[in-house]
Amino acid sequence: MRGRALLNLSERVTGGKRLQRVLPFPWEAAARQDIHTAVLAIHTFFARGIPLDQCIALATGSASPAEDDSTPEEVVEPIQATDWQGLVAQYRDHKISSGLIKQTTWDRTYAARMQRLVEATKGKTKPSTPRQLLELLTQRLKDQPGSRGRQVVVQQAAALLRWAVDNERLPQEWAPPLVLSSYTGRRREPKSVTTPIGVDDILLLVESIPDSRWRYAVQLLASFGLRPEELQHLELREGRLWCNYAKVSSRGSTRPRPLRVLPCDAWAQEWRLEESFSSTRMPPMRPGFGSQDLKNYLRRRPLWDQLRHRYALDGEKLVLYSCRHGYAHRAHVICDLPPKVVAAAMGHTVETHLAAYSKWCGDEVVDDAFDKAARLLGERQAQASGPAT
Template identity: 60%
Template sequence: MLRSGLRLSLAQRGTSSGWRVSDLRGRTRLTVDAAGGRHQVLLPIEWAHDQADVIRETVLAIHSAHIDGIPLDRAIAAALASDEPAAEPTAEQAAGPIDWPELVERFKARKLSSGAIKPRTWEAVYRRRMAELLAILASKKPPTNPRELLEAVTARWSDQPGSRGRQMQVQQAAALLRWGVDNGALPVEWAPPLDLDPFVGRKREGKTITTPIEVSHILELVEAIPDARWRFSFQLLAAYGLRPEELQHLQLRGGRLWCNYRKNTSRGETKPRPLRLLPCDDWAEAWNLLEQFKAQPLPPMRPGFGAEDMGLYMRRRRRWQELRQQYEAEGEKLVLYSARHGYAHRAHLICELPPKVAAAAMGHSVETHLAAYSKWCGDDVVDDAFERAATRLGR
């Protein structure tokens, strides 16, 4: 009732349709949908019926200032500063400046005592980033609000928008602030923005092109995988060009192995399909996968997380690590999908299957197939295809 009443009241007073308020852990959250994206901020106002007038007038003041051209952050700060000048100081304000090193130690103690992380995780993942955070807060002109702090911690990542390091720095800084506010160690004004994407940024470079795995490396990995269940999983990926998630959707039907996985894409839903070994893959025939499937159980994997679970297991295999480094040294990238890419590569280069046939065997559209695999069709591949065609035609 409070939410709907405020929405109607704000609309009647002239706020834009993209402005709304809601409850977040007992406090008022302001959400603004603008041309630049969605902005959310936690206001230091209790979400309660007796605060409805305060919430409404504060949001109207912010909206009025923003319409006049003042940036949203500054409009919010101005509205809150002029709201109740005679307000009593919070316990944190009365206690003086924030002791950030002590806050970090308390945050660490809670993380460890709750079992959320292990000591070695703190040392390997958190300690360096917390030290960088404290250095910024101890500078001559330290940040005075959460947005300034998040902007400061991303300064050294300015040329790496969207990078994993920048993402983790932002997330851990926000986690510290959020924990501090939730546990009363920080005033509510230090609550981090709910949307961290503007601080993380987006990668400018395109996706790294992953590489078809070579058959010799497939055979090496099969020999190097000690667990029969995971070894069988990798054999299925390599022999049938499966997506890792499809391992959990296999079924024997009419003496053939079928994949019942349905993937929703912009081009429609994929259909169940029978799995086929490529005519060139005699090494896969020797594995006798149909008989194995009847007797060999697959490893436990979480539904929807097949790629993550199998990826974790493979990253712990020494030979996989060595091959990844070898591929990277050659400017390429080895991932689980490299087994699927290898299937497509052999289907075209060795078996000379048309794209329509290869796409059907792999369970996706011709458009998806061409978009994903045409990148490997260099001049050498084209020349080889023309030579084979000439040979077939006797010219």
């Protein structure tokens, strides 16, 4: 089939007959990673003695083999034999007890999606394969291909199945496809990139907030480049403001850190937030839901809606994290601080920092950096040569 990836197996591998199959991927550079992952998975399954067409179906998540529509899909353990509610509870205990996530993260990010997964196994059309389960879960999101919500639904369900198979809670046939792109889908429109908020807009926003408690929260957010959730984890230590929030991820957890106002942010220094800090000045926020509570409050502020609309007209997306993005942007572009220093000040790894913020390194930023480097080099050369004699 023209334009599709072809899988070839030699006579030595198949025992005397050369085989060729069409894979459900376009033969183009953008699909290179998907093809690579699928071929590795096919090799793993084939080495276990699984028929080639079934290997392809398992690895790619295709409903049927690429060239043989007559091959029936193997029906695995009946859905009724699995206690999915109990399985989800075991998975939750594993995630929390192993330190991978916190209980608040499960409640906020996992609980609702896991419950929908359990409900999907109890419907009229009970899935009997991992592919059928993923298809059921994405059915209500069929008009949102490539969306973040759909990606998370598929990724979390696949992670549950993979953990259950690896730990012998489910048979091997319930292993999810290694390539999930056919379930997450591709976004039809370019994704809006969350953008740093400008200093002028920070000042306007702060002035527009009538409640001193929420105004104080936004000031802290913008001045120290905080995650919204970190507002509930601040304390003074010997006159210095610290953040004690521990963000847990697969890369580890963050450590407590002292907070710093950027040297270029005179407006933030004038607010004297560190000297005046008191937890009693903070707005009412639910533990673990500080970001959502602040978002709900700002949605009721007319200026916040106006700013979001204006940024959207420029193809940008204004969110709570825009205050944190703005801190990182000013740290590099105005203060010229190195990534390692800024990453430490913001409480994450250099890898995370570069992955999140390199997207704003456009031509203007690159040109400005080269100009600064040229000026610095010229000054050093002038100092080295010394005064003319």
